[in-house]
Amino acid sequence: MTGITRREFGTFVGATALAALPLPAIAARNKADLAASKGPRIVVLGGGWSGLSIAKYLKQADNTLDVVMVERRKSFFSLPLSNLWLGSLIEKAKLSYRFEDAAKLGGYTYFNASMTELDRDKRRIQTDKGWIDYDVLVLAPGVEYDYASFGVKDPAAIQSLKKHYPAGFVSQQEQQIILDQIKNFEQGIFVLTAPPGIYRCAASPYERACLIAANFKQRKIKGKVVLIDSREEPAVNGEGFLAAFEELYGDTIEYMNSTVVEGVNPEAKIIKTDFDEIKFDGGAIYPRTRAARMIEHFGLNDPASPQKEAKIDPFNYNFIGDERVYIAGDCRPMPFSKSASVAHSEGKHIAKVIAARLRGKATPWITPQSICYSLVSAHPKEAILSRSYYRYDQATKQWAFDPKSKSYNSRNEALGKDALDWGDAHFRELFGA
Numbered sequence: 001m002t003g004i005t006r007r008e009f010g011t012f013v014g015a016t017a018l019a020a021l022p023l024p025a026i027a028a029r030n031k032a033d034l035a036a037s038k039g040p041r042i043v044v045l046g047g048g049w050s051g052l053s054i055a056k057y058l059k060q061a062d063n064t065l066d067v068v069m070v071e072r073r074k075s076f077f078s079l080p081l082s083n084l085w086l087g088s089l090i091e092k093a094k095l096s097y098r099f100e101d102a103a104k105l106g107g108y109t110y111f112n113a114s115m116t117e118l119d120r121d122k123r124r125i126q127t128d129k130g131w132i133d134y135d136v137l138v139l140a141p142g143v144e145y146d147y148a149s150f151g152v153k154d155p156a157a158i159q160s161l162k163k164h165y166p167a168g169f170v171s172q173q174e175q176q177i178i179l180d181q182i183k184n185f186e187q188g189i190f191v192l193t194a195p196p197g198i199y200r201c202a203a204s205p206y207e208r209a210c211l212i213a214a215n216f217k218q219r220k221i222k223g224k225v226v227l228i229d230s231r232e233e234p235a236v237n238g239e240g241f242l243a244a245f246e247e248l249y250g251d252t253i254e255y256m257n258s259t260v261v262e263g264v265n266p267e268a269k270i271i272k273t274d275f276d277e278i279k280f281d282g283g284a285i286y287p288r289t290r291a292a293r294m295i296e297h298f299g300l301n302d303p304a305s306p307q308k309e310a311k312i313d314p315f316n317y318n319f320i321g322d323e324r325v326y327i328a329g330d331c332r333p334m335p336f337s338k339s340a341s342v343a344h345s346e347g348k349h350i351a352k353v354i355a356a357r358l359r360g361k362a363t364p365w366i367t368p369q370s371i372c373y374s375l376v377s378a379h380p381k382e383a384i385l386s387r388s389y390y391r392y393d394q395a396t397k398q399w400a401f402d403p404k405s406k407s408y409n410s411r412n413e414a415l416g417k418d419a420l421d422w423g424d425a426h427f428r429e430l431f432g433a
C-alpha cells in the first residue's frame with residue numbers, strides 16, 4: 001500500500017509562513033437580523049462547495065435544525081468547469097448561481113455577511129452585520145495564496161501579481177482577468193505554474209494549459225503556453241496529459257517538469273526558476289495554497305501543517321478539543337484531493353456526524369470521493385478522468401488511496417460529455433438549476 005505523504009504531492013519550497021493577518025475591523029456589535037431559531041442553530045461559514053453541501057444535507061439529516069449559511073459573496077461562481085469558460089467553450093451563465101435559490105431548495109437561511117471574529121466560549125461569531133450565536137459552527141472558508149512560498153514577499157509585487165497575472169483558483173474576478181488576457185493575447189509566452197504541496201484541483205493547471213493552447217491554435221495566435229511544474233510529471237492523469245501535450249499541442253505547449261519557481265518579477269514579466277529565467281507576455285501564476293487565514297487567526301490550525309490547515313479529528317471533522325466547531329472543505333489537513341467532489345461528498349458525511357451527535361449518537365466514517373474530469377481537447381470535447389477514494393491504515397497511521405481508485409487516461413468524447421453532465425447534476429442538486 002502506498003501511503004499518501006506530503007512529499008508525494010511535492011516539496012515545500014522555501015516556504016515562509018505569513019504572519020496571521022488581522023481580519024477586517026468589526027463594523028457591527030449588534031445582533032444579526034435573523035429570525036429566532038426554532039431548533040439547535042448550526043452556523044455554516046462559507047457558501048462554497050463544502051458549505052453548500054453541508055447546509056443542504058444538515059437539513060436533510062434533521063429538518064428541525066436551524067441552519068444558517070454565512071457567505072460574504074452575493075452570488076455563487078463555480079470554479080469547476082471554469083477552465084472551459086477560459087477556453088471559450090461555455091458561457092459564464094453556466095457557472096453562475098444564486099445563493100437564495102440554494103437556500104430555498106435546501107430549506108436553510110442564507111445570510112450575506114463577512115465573518116470577522118469567533119468566541120468559542122460564548123459560542124458566538126461576529127460578522128460585519130452583527131453577531132450570531134451557534135450551537136454548532138462549521139467553518140468552510142476555503143484556501144488563500146501563499147506568495148511568500150515562491151519568494152514573493154513585497155506587498156506591492158504581490159498586489160501586482162494578483163492584479164495582472166492572478167492564479168485563478170479562488171475567485172471569479174481572477175478568472176475574468178485571465179479570460180481578458182487570453183482574448184487579447186497576440187503573441188509570445190503565456191506562463192502557467194502548478195504549485196507544490198496539495199493545491200486546489202490537482203488536474204486544473206494541466207487542463208488549463210490544454211484549453212488555452214487549443215484556443216491559441218484555433219485563433220492562429222503565435223503563442224506558446226509554458227507550464228512550469230516542480231514534479232516529474234503531472235500530479236494526476238500523467239499519462240493522459242502527457243499524451244495530449246505531445247499529440248495535440250506539439251509546440252503550443254511546453255511542459256517544464258522538475259522545475260522549481262524561485263521568484264517572480266511581475267513588472268519585468270520574468271519568472272526565475274532553479275534553471276533559468278523566463279520572460280513571459282501573459283499568464284496565470286499559481287503559488288502554493290494555504291488554508292484561509294481565518295483558521296490560523298482563530299488558533300484552529302495545526303502548527304505542524306506547512307499549509308496552515310486545521311487541527312481536526314480526521315474522521316469526524318471537529319476541531320480537536322471542541323465538538324461544537326467543525327472545519328471542512330479545502331482547509332482540511334487530510335491529504336485528500338482539494339476538490340469540489342471531495343468537499344461535496346465529505347459534506348454529506350459531516351452533516352450526518354453533526355445531526356447524529358446532537359442526538360448523542362455516532363456515525364461511521366466513509367471515504368470521500370474525488371471525481372475529476374479534465375478536458376484535454378476542445379474540438380471535439382474530449383476528457384480524461386481521475387476517480388479517487390481513500391482509506392486510513394491504522395498500522396502505519398497514514399492515509400492511502402483505496403484500491404478502487406482509478407485513472408482513465410485515454411481521452412474520449414464520452415468523458416467530455418460526462419464532465420458537463422457532472423456539473424449539471426451538481427448545480428441541480430445544490431441550486432435546483
Ligand SMILES: Cc1cc2nc3c(=O)[nH]c(=O)nc-3n(C[C@H](O)[C@H](O)[C@H](O)COP(=O)(O)OP(=O)(O)OC[C@H]3O[C@@H](n4cnc5c(N)ncnc54)[C@H](O)[C@@H]3O)c2cc1C
Nearest residue numbers: 046048049050072080115142169201329330338339340341
Ligand atoms: C479552475 C478550477 C477548476 C476546478 N475544477 C474542479 C473539478 O473539475 N472538480 C472538482 O471536484 N473540483 C474542482 N476544483 C476545485 C474546487 O473548486 C474546490 O476544491 C472547492 O471550491 C473547495 O470548496 P470549499 O467550499 O472548501 O472552498 P470555496 O469554494 O473556496 O468556498 C469558500 C467560501 O467561503 C467564503 N468565505 C471565506 N471567508 C469568509 C468570511 N470571512 N466570511 C464569509 N464568507 C467567507 C468564500 O467567499 C467562499 O464562498 C476546481 C478549482 C479551480 C480553481
